[in-house]
Amino acid sequence: MISSAVEQPKGTLVQTATEAVCEHIRSNQLKVGDEIPSEGQFALQLGVSRPVMREAFHALAALKMIDVGNGRRARVGAIDGSVMAASIGHAVNTAQVSLADVWDVRRTLELRTAELAARNRTEAQAAAIMAAAHTLEVCRDETTRTAADTAFHQTIALASGNQLFFQIVRSFEQMMHIAIPQAWAGRTTDQERQESVELHHEVARAIAERDDELARAAMESHFARSIGDLFHKTTA
Secondary structure, three states: OOOOOOOOOOOHHHHHHHHHHHHHHHHHOOOOOOEHHHHHHHHHHHOHHHHHHHHHHHHHOOOOEOOOOOOOOOOEOOOHHHHHHHHHHHHHOOOOOOOOHHHHHHHHHHHHHHEEEEEEOOOHHHHHHHHHHHHHHHHHHHHHEEEEEEEHHHHHHHHHOOOOHHHHHHHHHHHHHHHHHHHHHOOOHHHHHHHHHHHHHHHHHHHHHHHHHHHHHHHHHHHHHHHHHHHHHHHH
């Protein structure tokens, strides 16, 4: 049954309708992939029009809270870092936060994910992290290298065992596609490039060896060198 927790509506009808859908999911303890009532059922129960419910469904779908597919009932959506990515990108583009702010948050998160990955990673995840580090060593193609560097950090976050860490790190992907090529372009000598490669290998080895303290320290060194250099060169 649809919850009627909107007897004293606040805000617009659409806001009230979206709150009702969220309350229905919460109160019925629905999980990802579970079906929810149709727009028509919600409209009838809540006493609002179908267009209002359609707009509410569209708003929730945009936030990935529900999954709306053609020809089938709407379902509870899965957490998706792309929503956070859009919000972070907007904040940077409108000067509400700086790139330095973003990378400071990312650094804090990734020190913890490296530590947790060393404790919780699977053999397959450890191998994937090592493989990404190896690709950075042997590849000179910018697109492949950027993909490998992105996969390196995202796999570490996934290996942490905390899905929220993974989704937050994933939300930085669009910015990484800009920052990673800039960082590698700034390494003009073979020594600088090899140093960066070795920093990635140190993180990967520590995670593979389940040494959480070393994994955290190695990731700290990676950010201090790689990200520190990036901001020094872009702000100089």
